[in-house]
Amino acid sequence: MELLPGPVxxxxxxxxxxxxxxxxxxxxxxxxxxxxxSWTAPMETFDVNARTTAALAFAAHARGVTFVHASSAExxxxxxxxxxSEATPIAPVxxxxxxxxxxxxxxxxxxxxxxxxxxxxxxxxxESVRRAETFVVRKITRxxxxxxxxxxxxxxxxxxxxIRDFCYADDLARAxxxxxxxxxxxxxxxxxxxxxxxxxxAHTCCEVLGLDPAQVLRTDAALFRRADIARLVGxxxxxxxxGWAPSLSFRDLVRTxxxxxxxxxxxxET
Numbered sequence: 001m002e003l004l005p006g007p008v009x010x011x012x013x014x015x016x017x018x019x020x021x022x023x024x025x026x027x028x029x030x031x032x033x034x035x036x037x038s039w040t041a042p043m044e045t046f047d048v049n050a051r052t053t054a055a056l057a058f059a060a061h062a063r064g065v066t067f068v069h070a071s072s073a074e075x076x077x078x079x080x081x082x083x084x085s086e087a088t089p090i091a092p093v094x095x096x097x098x099x100x101x102x103x104x105x106x107x108x109x110x111x112x113x114x115x116x117x118x119x120x121x122x123x124x125x126x127e128s129v130r131r132a133e134t135f136v137v138r139k140i141t142r143x144x145x146x147x148x149x150x151x152x153x154x155x156x157x158x159x160x161x162x163i164r165d166f167c168y169a170d171d172l173a174r175a176x177x178x179x180x181x182x183x184x185x186x187x188x189x190x191x192x193x194x195x196x197x198x199x200x201x202a203h204t205c206c207e208v209l210g211l212d213p214a215q216v217l218r219t220d221a222a223l224f225r226r227a228d229i230a231r232l233v234g235x236x237x238x239x240x241x242x243g244w245a246p247s248l249s250f251r252d253l254v255r256t257x258x259x260x261x262x263x264x265x266x267x268x269e270t
Contacts, residue, residue: 009047010055017059025066025180028056034134035074036225038096046099053103061116067107068179070172071120073165073191073232075101082195085235086122086187093227104187111185119179121172124191124234127253128169129260137166140202141258145265147216148209154216158223160199163231165191168248175244183242191234192246204254209262 008016008030017023031049032038038045053069060067074097076084092101110116131138136157143155167190175190206213236244248256 008052010051013052013055014059017056017063017065023063023065025068026056026060027068027070027176027180028053029070029176031070032096032099035094035096038094038099039226042095045095046102049096049099050102050106054106057103057107057110057116057118061110061114061118066117066119066180066182066185067110068119068121068176069103069107070176071104071107071122071187072097072100073122073124073189073234074229075104075122076229076232078229079232082231083193083233083235084122085189086238093229108187117185119183119185120187121175121179122187122189122191122234123172124165124167124189124232126169126172127166127257129257130169131257136198137201137254137257138261140198140205141254141261142265144202144205144209144211144216145258145261148211148262149265149269151265154218155202156218156220156223157198157202158220158225159228160202160217160219161197161230162228163195163197163233165193165195165233166201166250166253167192167246168253171244171246171248174247175239178242178244186238188239189234189236190239190244191236192250193233193235194250195231195233196250200250201254204251205258208255208258 032045075090075092076088077091077093090101092098104120107118107120111118127137133142146152203213
Protein backbone atom coordinates (compact mmCIF):
# COMPACT_ATOMS: atom_id res chain seq x y z
CA MET A 1 0.00 0.00 0.00
CA GLU A 2 1.29 3.46 -0.95
CA LEU A 3 0.14 6.63 0.79
CA LEU A 4 -0.15 9.63 -1.51
CA PRO A 5 -0.15 12.78 0.64
CA GLY A 6 -1.93 15.95 -0.35
CA PRO A 7 -5.36 17.62 -0.31
CA VAL A 8 -8.29 15.66 -1.68
CA UNK A 9 -10.96 17.87 -3.19
CA UNK A 10 -13.10 18.11 -6.29
CA UNK A 11 -10.26 19.95 -8.01
CA UNK A 12 -7.48 17.50 -7.15
CA UNK A 13 -8.94 14.02 -7.58
CA UNK A 14 -8.03 13.70 -11.26
CA UNK A 15 -4.36 14.31 -10.59
CA UNK A 16 -4.48 12.01 -7.59
CA UNK A 17 -5.87 9.15 -9.66
CA UNK A 18 -3.28 9.72 -12.37
CA UNK A 19 -0.54 9.57 -9.74
CA UNK A 20 -1.86 6.19 -8.59
CA UNK A 21 -1.20 4.60 -11.96
CA UNK A 22 -3.46 1.85 -13.40
CA UNK A 23 -6.41 1.04 -11.14
CA UNK A 24 -9.01 -1.72 -11.21
CA UNK A 25 -11.39 -0.21 -8.64
CA UNK A 26 -11.88 2.67 -6.22
CA UNK A 27 -13.68 2.08 -2.93
CA UNK A 28 -14.60 5.55 -1.70
CA UNK A 29 -15.02 5.52 2.08
CA UNK A 30 -13.60 8.94 2.97
CA UNK A 31 -15.66 11.91 4.09
CA UNK A 32 -16.95 13.94 6.98
CA UNK A 33 -18.77 11.24 8.95
CA UNK A 34 -20.49 13.04 11.83
CA UNK A 35 -24.17 13.80 11.32
CA UNK A 36 -24.22 16.10 14.35
CA UNK A 37 -21.13 18.05 13.27
CA SER A 38 -22.62 18.61 9.82
CA TRP A 39 -24.99 21.18 11.32
CA THR A 40 -22.05 23.40 12.31
CA ALA A 41 -20.17 22.92 9.01
CA PRO A 42 -22.82 22.31 6.34
CA MET A 43 -20.90 23.69 3.37
CA GLU A 44 -17.69 21.89 4.23
CA THR A 45 -19.72 18.69 4.65
CA PHE A 46 -21.27 19.19 1.21
CA ASP A 47 -17.94 19.98 -0.44
CA VAL A 48 -16.25 16.90 1.00
CA ASN A 49 -19.09 14.38 0.88
CA ALA A 50 -20.88 15.46 -2.29
CA ARG A 51 -18.63 17.49 -4.62
CA THR A 52 -15.50 15.42 -4.04
CA THR A 53 -17.46 12.17 -4.45
CA ALA A 54 -18.97 13.47 -7.69
CA ALA A 55 -15.52 14.36 -9.01
CA LEU A 56 -14.21 10.90 -8.09
CA ALA A 57 -17.15 9.16 -9.72
CA PHE A 58 -16.75 11.06 -12.99
CA ALA A 59 -12.98 10.63 -12.96
CA ALA A 60 -13.27 6.90 -12.30
CA HIS A 61 -15.70 6.46 -15.19
CA ALA A 62 -13.45 8.46 -17.54
CA ARG A 63 -10.64 6.03 -16.72
CA GLY A 64 -12.77 2.89 -16.94
CA VAL A 65 -12.35 2.18 -13.23
CA THR A 66 -14.98 0.45 -11.07
CA PHE A 67 -16.29 2.84 -8.40
CA VAL A 68 -17.81 1.78 -5.07
CA HIS A 69 -19.30 4.56 -2.94
CA ALA A 70 -20.08 4.34 0.77
CA SER A 71 -23.54 5.88 0.75
CA SER A 72 -25.55 6.10 3.99
CA ALA A 73 -28.85 5.17 5.59
CA GLU A 74 -29.11 8.84 6.57
CA UNK A 75 -30.35 9.59 3.04
CA UNK A 76 -33.71 8.06 4.01
CA UNK A 77 -34.44 10.61 6.74
CA UNK A 78 -37.72 10.13 8.60
CA UNK A 79 -38.76 7.15 6.50
CA UNK A 80 -42.39 6.11 6.78
CA UNK A 81 -41.42 2.43 6.55
CA UNK A 82 -40.14 0.68 9.66
CA UNK A 83 -37.49 -1.07 7.56
CA UNK A 84 -35.83 0.64 4.62
CA SER A 85 -34.85 -0.92 1.29
CA GLU A 86 -33.49 0.27 -2.04
CA ALA A 87 -37.07 1.34 -2.92
CA THR A 88 -37.46 3.65 0.10
CA PRO A 89 -37.77 7.32 -0.94
CA ILE A 90 -34.68 9.45 -0.38
CA ALA A 91 -35.59 12.34 1.93
CA PRO A 92 -32.62 13.43 4.09
CA VAL A 93 -33.11 15.67 7.14
CA UNK A 94 -29.55 16.80 7.96
CA UNK A 95 -26.73 18.52 6.05
CA UNK A 96 -24.85 15.23 6.20
CA UNK A 97 -27.82 13.35 4.75
CA UNK A 98 -28.30 15.93 1.99
CA UNK A 99 -24.64 15.70 0.98
CA UNK A 100 -24.75 11.91 0.95
CA UNK A 101 -27.98 11.95 -1.07
CA UNK A 102 -26.40 14.24 -3.66
CA UNK A 103 -23.35 11.98 -3.95
CA UNK A 104 -25.65 8.94 -4.18
CA UNK A 105 -27.55 10.57 -7.06
CA UNK A 106 -24.37 11.33 -8.99
CA UNK A 107 -23.05 7.79 -8.63
CA UNK A 108 -26.38 6.40 -9.84
CA UNK A 109 -26.33 8.86 -12.76
CA UNK A 110 -22.91 7.70 -13.91
CA UNK A 111 -24.12 4.09 -13.86
CA UNK A 112 -27.58 4.47 -15.38
CA UNK A 113 -26.92 7.22 -17.95
CA UNK A 114 -23.20 6.89 -18.69
CA UNK A 115 -22.62 3.14 -18.38
CA UNK A 116 -20.20 3.36 -15.44
CA UNK A 117 -19.46 0.39 -13.20
CA UNK A 118 -20.57 2.40 -10.17
CA UNK A 119 -22.23 1.17 -6.99
CA UNK A 120 -23.86 2.87 -4.01
CA UNK A 121 -23.73 0.88 -0.77
CA UNK A 122 -26.20 2.31 1.73
CA UNK A 123 -24.30 1.53 4.91
CA UNK A 124 -26.07 1.46 8.24
CA UNK A 125 -23.98 2.06 11.39
CA UNK A 126 -20.57 0.42 11.06
CA GLU A 127 -19.14 -0.38 14.48
CA SER A 128 -15.77 -1.77 15.52
CA VAL A 129 -12.92 -1.18 17.96
CA ARG A 130 -11.53 1.35 15.44
CA ARG A 131 -14.57 3.62 15.70
CA ALA A 132 -13.88 7.00 17.32
CA GLU A 133 -15.19 7.75 20.81
CA THR A 134 -17.20 10.63 19.35
CA PHE A 135 -19.64 7.98 18.06
CA VAL A 136 -22.14 6.66 20.54
CA VAL A 137 -21.21 2.96 20.74
CA ARG A 138 -17.57 3.70 21.56
CA LYS A 139 -18.63 6.50 23.89
CA ILE A 140 -20.65 3.90 25.80
CA THR A 141 -18.11 1.07 25.77
CA ARG A 142 -15.08 3.19 26.57
CA UNK A 143 -16.96 5.25 29.13
CA UNK A 144 -18.38 2.27 30.98
CA UNK A 145 -14.99 0.53 30.92
CA UNK A 146 -13.65 3.53 32.86
CA UNK A 147 -16.59 3.27 35.24
CA UNK A 148 -15.84 -0.42 35.77
CA UNK A 149 -12.26 0.45 36.79
CA UNK A 150 -13.38 3.23 39.14
CA UNK A 151 -12.07 6.04 36.95
CA UNK A 152 -15.51 7.55 36.29
CA UNK A 153 -18.88 7.47 38.02
CA UNK A 154 -21.25 7.41 35.07
CA UNK A 155 -21.73 7.91 31.33
CA UNK A 156 -24.06 10.65 30.09
CA UNK A 157 -25.96 10.08 26.83
CA UNK A 158 -28.47 11.93 24.69
CA UNK A 159 -31.60 10.36 23.23
CA UNK A 160 -31.35 6.65 24.08
CA UNK A 161 -34.73 5.78 22.55
CA UNK A 162 -33.67 6.11 18.90
CA ILE A 163 -33.41 2.81 17.04
CA ARG A 164 -30.48 1.98 14.80
CA ASP A 165 -29.20 -0.98 12.79
CA PHE A 166 -25.75 -1.67 14.26
CA CYS A 167 -23.41 -3.55 11.92
CA TYR A 168 -19.89 -4.91 12.26
CA ALA A 169 -17.60 -2.66 10.21
CA ASP A 170 -15.77 -5.70 8.81
CA ASP A 171 -19.05 -6.88 7.29
CA LEU A 172 -19.51 -3.53 5.55
CA ALA A 173 -15.96 -3.81 4.21
CA ARG A 174 -16.73 -7.30 2.85
CA ALA A 175 -19.69 -5.87 0.97
CA UNK A 176 -17.51 -3.16 -0.57
CA UNK A 177 -14.93 -5.76 -1.55
CA UNK A 178 -17.58 -7.80 -3.39
CA UNK A 179 -18.32 -4.92 -5.75
CA UNK A 180 -14.70 -3.87 -6.14
CA UNK A 181 -14.01 -7.42 -7.31
CA UNK A 182 -16.80 -7.53 -9.87
CA UNK A 183 -20.26 -8.04 -8.36
CA UNK A 184 -23.07 -6.53 -10.47
CA UNK A 185 -23.13 -2.74 -9.90
CA UNK A 186 -26.22 -1.14 -8.43
CA UNK A 187 -27.64 0.42 -5.28
CA UNK A 188 -27.66 -1.90 -2.27
CA UNK A 189 -28.68 -1.58 1.38
CA UNK A 190 -26.00 -3.00 3.72
CA UNK A 191 -27.57 -3.74 7.09
CA UNK A 192 -28.16 -6.46 9.67
CA UNK A 193 -31.94 -6.10 9.52
CA UNK A 194 -32.21 -5.73 13.31
CA UNK A 195 -33.12 -2.55 15.16
CA UNK A 196 -31.83 -1.78 18.66
CA UNK A 197 -32.10 1.33 20.80
CA UNK A 198 -29.10 3.21 22.16
CA UNK A 199 -30.37 2.13 25.58
CA UNK A 200 -30.04 -1.53 24.51
CA UNK A 201 -26.40 -0.91 23.56
CA ALA A 202 -25.72 0.64 26.96
CA HIS A 203 -27.56 -2.08 28.90
CA THR A 204 -25.80 -4.85 26.98
CA CYS A 205 -22.46 -3.21 27.73
CA CYS A 206 -23.40 -2.97 31.41
CA GLU A 207 -24.32 -6.66 31.41
CA VAL A 208 -20.93 -7.60 29.95
CA LEU A 209 -19.15 -5.49 32.57
CA GLY A 210 -21.35 -6.47 35.51
CA LEU A 211 -22.63 -2.93 36.09
CA ASP A 212 -26.07 -1.70 37.17
CA PRO A 213 -27.47 0.56 34.40
CA ALA A 214 -29.55 2.51 36.91
CA GLN A 215 -26.38 3.50 38.75
CA VAL A 216 -24.03 4.32 35.87
CA LEU A 217 -26.15 5.73 33.02
CA ARG A 218 -27.44 9.29 32.73
CA THR A 219 -29.27 11.22 30.01
CA ASP A 220 -29.06 14.91 29.19
CA ALA A 221 -31.48 16.62 26.81
CA ALA A 222 -28.69 19.01 25.79
CA LEU A 223 -27.07 16.08 23.99
CA PHE A 224 -30.14 15.27 21.87
CA ARG A 225 -29.36 15.59 18.15
CA ARG A 226 -31.20 18.10 16.02
CA ALA A 227 -33.75 16.46 13.68
CA ASP A 228 -32.76 13.05 15.02
CA ILE A 229 -34.25 10.16 13.07
CA ALA A 230 -36.33 7.87 15.28
CA ARG A 231 -35.67 4.59 13.46
CA LEU A 232 -33.18 3.43 10.83
CA VAL A 233 -33.24 -0.31 10.12
CA GLY A 234 -32.27 -1.78 6.76
CA UNK A 235 -33.48 -4.65 4.59
CA UNK A 236 -30.42 -6.11 2.85
CA UNK A 237 -32.33 -8.84 0.98
CA UNK A 238 -30.87 -7.82 -2.39
CA UNK A 239 -27.34 -8.04 -1.05
CA UNK A 240 -28.01 -11.29 0.81
CA UNK A 241 -29.12 -12.80 -2.51
CA UNK A 242 -25.53 -12.26 -3.70
CA GLY A 243 -24.18 -14.29 -0.77
CA TRP A 244 -23.46 -11.55 1.77
CA ALA A 245 -24.54 -11.95 5.42
CA PRO A 246 -23.58 -10.37 8.76
CA SER A 247 -20.94 -12.30 10.70
CA LEU A 248 -21.67 -10.98 14.21
CA SER A 249 -24.91 -10.72 16.17
CA PHE A 250 -25.79 -7.47 17.95
CA ARG A 251 -24.87 -8.92 21.33
CA ASP A 252 -21.56 -10.35 20.10
CA LEU A 253 -20.70 -7.04 18.46
CA VAL A 254 -21.27 -5.06 21.66
CA ARG A 255 -19.48 -7.68 23.75
CA THR A 256 -16.44 -7.71 21.45
CA UNK A 257 -16.05 -3.92 21.55
CA UNK A 258 -16.71 -3.77 25.30
CA UNK A 259 -14.11 -6.41 26.12
CA UNK A 260 -11.57 -4.66 23.90
CA UNK A 261 -12.19 -1.31 25.56
CA UNK A 262 -11.95 -2.79 29.06
CA UNK A 263 -8.56 -4.29 28.16
CA UNK A 264 -7.46 -0.95 26.70
CA UNK A 265 -8.55 0.91 29.83
CA UNK A 266 -6.58 -1.52 32.00
CA UNK A 267 -3.47 -0.97 29.87
CA UNK A 268 -3.86 2.77 30.31
CA GLU A 269 -3.58 2.26 34.08
CA THR A 270 -0.11 0.70 33.83
